[in-house]
Amino acid sequence: MRFRVRVPAATRVTVTVAAVTLALGGCSQTPGERLEEWYGSGGEAQIRKLNEDAGRVNEVSMRTIDVQGPACWDLLAQTAKAEKLDPIPDEGAQRYWKEALGGFRRGAAECADGAAKNEEGQVSRGIRAVQTEGLPKLVSTVTLIKAGLAAAK
Template sequence: MRIHVRLLSTVVATGALLVGCGSSSGESLEDWYSSGGEKSIKALSEASSRVNEVSVRPMDTWGAACKELLTEVAEAEELDAIPSENAEGFWKEALTLFEDGGNECVAGAEADDQPRASAGIREVQKGIGRLSSTTSMIAGDLKAE
């Protein structure tokens, strides 16, 4: 249940961010968001949600979902730093947790090592919370400016 609540929080925070993006102030943050940040946040949210969803299915489905997440992490790492000190810290933590967890998940799934793959998924689940915090910080910064 906790995971589903976190996932819902991520979706709600992302939705709040989409609505709050119409403000004319905070243009550099808005520029980051409109020039790839929004797309990356959505892709990471969807891919990490899939990892979370498959975690209750047979292990043979885990590796593909984790590989998809790793692809989205690599794309997100190409973006410039978020021009929000508050959000940037959570963003980096989310990317690190997604990458480390995704790699462990893939390695565990390929080796048929369920404890290792499960540990990776738990890291991804922590990353979901950090991504939610990122979107909340961005929304707050946009609203405040």
């Protein structure tokens, strides 16, 4: 048996607006929860990989170009992946993150280009940029993220 119920248009609009409001606003997350979600859904892994690759560039800084070039290429590729992540939901951490990625991108690109040309001076400048522009900003990023995660608990 079927029953047909007529609902006035004004009531349908009110119910629809209420449902949309609940869907959008009813599940709001705290800043700490958003940060935890970003960190747990790829942020931590990207940070760890960037740190490894930048650390490798730092480690090979006194070696030959044939060793330095591949390390710089790896960092450049990892930086491109990290740049595709959603922004960090913490304004300060996001600012340092962008600066770290910019330093890694500039430094690794200069180093890789110099290695391809066999230009030691250019390779050294690129490595120095990774060391002075990228790594310190990554440390600041991690410090702010850890503080935000600790505050969320």
